[in-house]
Amino acid sequence: MIIDHIxxxxxxxxxxxxxxxxxxxxxxxxxxxxxxxxxxxxxxxDKPQSLMIKLIEPLEDNKSLxxxxxxxxxxxxxxxxxxxxxxxxxxxxxxxxxxLVPPQPGEAFNNHNIAFFWAKNRINFELxxxxxxxxxxx
Numbered sequence: 001m002i003i004d005h006i007x008x009x010x011x012x013x014x015x016x017x018x019x020x021x022x023x024x025x026x027x028x029x030x031x032x033x034x035x036x037x038x039x040x041x042x043x044x045x046d047k048p049q050s051l052m053i054k055l056i057e058p059l060e061d062n063k064s065l066x067x068x069x070x071x072x073x074x075x076x077x078x079x080x081x082x083x084x085x086x087x088x089x090x091x092x093x094x095x096x097x098x099x100l101v102p103p104q105p106g107e108a109f110n111n112h113n114i115a116f117f118w119a120k121n122r123i124n125f126e127l128x129x130x131x132x133x134x135x136x137x138x
Contacts, residue, residue: 005052031135
């Protein structure tokens with residue numbers, strides 16, 4: 001597994017895109033995509049020789065994430081990319097990692113399956129097996 005991106009939960013995507021551009025030098029890589037299953041709006045940012053950043057803004061009915069961003073938001077999860085989602089899930093579960101959300105299509109990844117887990121040290125992480133991102137601007 002390798003790190004694909006780091007996710008930050010924000011109250012407002014447009015303000016946050018501008019902030020990440022002005023302060024950290026990141027550029028918007030994708031259009032904003034609505035992930036209906038995860039109940040978030042998503043955008044990917046990139047910068048040469050750096051990890052991708054995914055910003056998420058909760059939809060109204062995502063109460064736990066709305067509460068999180070109302071308290072300031074911030075780091076939400078790290079995403080690992082693997083070669084084969086199903087076999088990696090088996091390995092993770094054998095290591096005592098707890099699955100939070102079983103594999104389901106993720107609109108921000110052109111409907112490739114994604115899954116979420118909880119690991120030691122309060123690490124929330126996403127697992128993918130694709131390089132695809134929906135809505136590339138470049």
